[in-house]
Amino acid sequence: MPTLETAPAASNIMLTLTRVIRAPRARVYEAWTDPEVIKQWFGPVGMYCPSATSDARVGGAYSLAAQPTPAAIAADPACANRGGIATGSYTRIVPNELLEFTWKPSWNPGEQSLVTISLRDVDGGTEITLRHENFGSEQSRNSHNQGWTGCLDKLAAALES
Amino acid sequence: MVESSNAARQHAALDAVFHALADSTRRAILRDITRREMTVGEIAQPYSMSLAAVSKHLDVLERATLIRRERRGACRMVRLNPKPLQSAQQWLDFYEQFWNANLDRLQDLLEGRMEPEAESRKSPQHRHARKD
Numbered sequence: 185m186p187t188l189e190t191a192p193a194a195s196n197i198m199l200t201l202t203r204v205i206r207a208p209r210a211r212v213y214e215a216w217t218d219p220e221v222i223k224q225w226f227g228p229v230g231m232y233c234p235s236a237t238s239d240a241r242v243g244g245a246y247s248l249a250a251q252p253t254p255a256a257i258a259a260d261p262a263c264a265n266r267g268g269i270a271t272g273s274y275t276r277i278v279p280n281e282l283l284e285f286t287w288k289p290s291w292n293p294g295e296q297s298l299v300t301i302s303l304r305d306v307d308g309g310t311e312i313t314l315r316h317e318n319f320g321s322e323q324s325r326n327s328h329n330q331g332w333t334g335c336l337d338k339l340a341a342a343l344e345s
Numbered sequence: 346m347v348e349s350s351n352a353a354r355q356h357a358a359l360d361a362v363f364h365a366l367a368d369s370t371r372r373a374i375l376r377d378i379t380r381r382e383m384t385v386g387e388i389a390q391p392y393s394m395s396l397a398a399v400s401k402h403l404d405v406l407e408r409a410t411l412i413r414r415e416r417r418g419a420c421r422m423v424r425l426n427p428k429p430l431q432s433a434q435q436w437l438d439f440y441e442q443f444w445n446a447n448l449d450r451l452q453d454l455l456e457g458r459m460e461p462e463a464e465s466r467k468s469p470q471h472r473h474a475r476k477d
Contacts, residue, residue, distance in 0.1 A: 197363075197436065199437055199440050201444055201448060203448055206455075207456060211455055215451055215454065224454055224459070225447070225453070225454045225459075227446075227447070227450065228442070312448070312451075314444055316444065320360050
């Protein structure tokens with residue numbers, strides 16, 4: 185079950201998803217760092233990954249491209265221009281265990297966010313936790329060192345009622 | 346990279362919201378006025394701080410358009426504006442869907458469930474080359 189949460193004393197908005205994949209940890213890690221494997225799965229709904237690069241070391245760069253599939257374009261020609269690319273660099277790496285990287289999507293320039301993939305062995309396979317933290321844009325990053333706590337979705341839900 | 350002015354406006358707006366929410370007193374004030382609008386005096390009452398200090402917090406919240414202030418007779422009323430929180434919520438909603446779709450595909454691939462239909466995600470030339 186995915187959870188939306190903010191950590192106590194967090195300085196950002198954070199999304200956390202967890203699931204168990206029935207595969208060894210090394211294979212899950214490889215799926216995130218080997219471009220030939222990445223291209224087989226990366227891509228939001230209706231999109232595929234025509235190219236990926238990954239220099240899996242601290243400071244190394246990566247890129248993930250996403251383009252609409254021919255089927256998606258046939259169903260809706262307007263989506264033909266909706267491709268994009270996410271780039272960034274790795275900030276922390278523990279092979280087969282942790283991968284942390286900056287996330288700069290072409291569809292939202294200026295966004296400063298960080299993705300962390302952590303892997304651990306569980307009964308039946310590998311538990312993968314994906315955390316995506318949004319620090320705001322470049323200007324805001326330096327101006328506040330104290331975050332907001334509380335549950336954004338609960339507050340928003342309360343506001344909408 | 347040069348941002349469109351619209352994107353720049355949106356970033357500035359979201360930054361103002363982040364800054365407003367980065368303070369625990371301001372978050373508490375927002376929670377207080379979620380249920381109903383309040384006067385400045387009512388807002389200040391639970392906190393051991395001067396009206397001037399409360400007003401400074403309200404200034405930050407107003408710049409982020411998280412609250413609206415108006416005078417009604419002798420009263421200074423403060424009420425919540427929910428819209429700005431929605432853009433932060435939109436970011437969360439977008440990436441929840443984005444990453445769930447990606448994790449679904451990752452899981453399908455690693456658990457041996459990648460459908461033949463996945464081939465059609467690639468370009469037509471690629472597909473034809475693989476047909477033998």
